[in-house]
Amino acid sequence: MSRKSKGCNAxxxxxxxxxxxxWGAVRVAGSGSIGWPSPDVLASNRLRKLAIECKASRGKYKxxxxxxxxxxxxxxxxxxxxxxxxVKFNNKGxxxxxxxxxxxxxxxxxxxxxxxxxxxxxFEEVIKGF
Amino acid sequence: MSRKSKGCNAxxxxxxxxxxxxWGAVRVAGSGSIGWPSPDVLASNRLRKLAIECKASRGKYKxxxxxxxxxxxxxxxxxxxxxxxxVKFNNKGxxxxxxxxxxxxxxxxxxxxxxxxxxxxxFEEVIKGF
Numbered sequence: 001m002s003r004k005s006k007g008c009n010a011x012x013x014x015x016x017x018x019x020x021x022x023w024g025a026v027r028v029a030g031s032g033s034i035g036w037p038s039p040d041v042l043a044s045n046r047l048r049k050l051a052i053e054c055k056a057s058r059g060k061y062k063x064x065x066x067x068x069x070x071x072x073x074x075x076x077x078x079x080x081x082x083x084x085x086x087v088k089f090n091n092k093g094x095x096x097x098x099x100x101x102x103x104x105x106x107x108x109x110x111x112x113x114x115x116x117x118x119x120x121x122x123f124e125e126v127i128k129g130f
Numbered sequence: 131m132s133r134k135s136k137g138c139n140a141x142x143x144x145x146x147x148x149x150x151x152x153w154g155a156v157r158v159a160g161s162g163s164i165g166w167p168s169p170d171v172l173a174s175n176r177l178r179k180l181a182i183e184c185k186a187s188r189g190k191y192k193x194x195x196x197x198x199x200x201x202x203x204x205x206x207x208x209x210x211x212x213x214x215x216x217v218k219f220n221n222k223g224x225x226x227x228x229x230x231x232x233x234x235x236x237x238x239x240x241x242x243x244x245x246x247x248x249x250x251x252x253f254e255e256v257i258k259g260f
Contacts, residue, residue: 012164015164015166016164016166019166019208022208023208023209024166024205024208024209024210024211025166026158026159026168026169026172027158027159027160027164028156028157028158028159029156029157029158029159029160030157030159034142034145034146034157036145036146036149036154036155038156039156042156042172044179044209044210044211045208045209045210046210047210049174049179075154078149078152078153078154078175079153079154079174079175080154080174080175080176080177081174
């Protein structure tokens, strides 16, 4: 499966998870193509709005560009949403990280499975607001 | 220009309008393709969330299917957003209607320029909440 279709499948899976747990969620069209910042997924209920940058990884690491993270922050600030990085590691499920909990390298931000487990929230936790 | 590209251009124009007025806005991907209801555009700031079904018309009338309107209502209820029909009539600009202000025919809902002018809000009004 291509990297792109893997990413899209992860986004779709996440959207079903939200709808099946009494939230609404959508995939955002053509991320970035319109010239304004945008996340991959938006999820909301009557109380909260989540802007999510989605990643899927077969390995132990997932890299995000600094641009992706700064766009997520800028979008969330304008939209009034909570910014989250949602990473699905194969066989380990979903982890949701606050952008501030990402490790920063010279060129990227990185999530490893260790950081995801220690600082990330599960899907159940992120929707409950813990 | 095809009907589809006319609709997409209207959506893009609306997104620029929101961003240029201190709101955030996104186009929703593949409306309906994932099996859950979804609007064309989502716009938000820190206080409000708008779910918008977008239409563009060269004539005096614009029709919406009953399915489009019921999906907009269902999505908005789940997402905690205000449901709006945004119609752009050529040379007359944008009008935003509450789904309850649409005229219902046997098979469709319809917006005509007369109803749009009497019951619709302008873009400036809809973002101010009048």
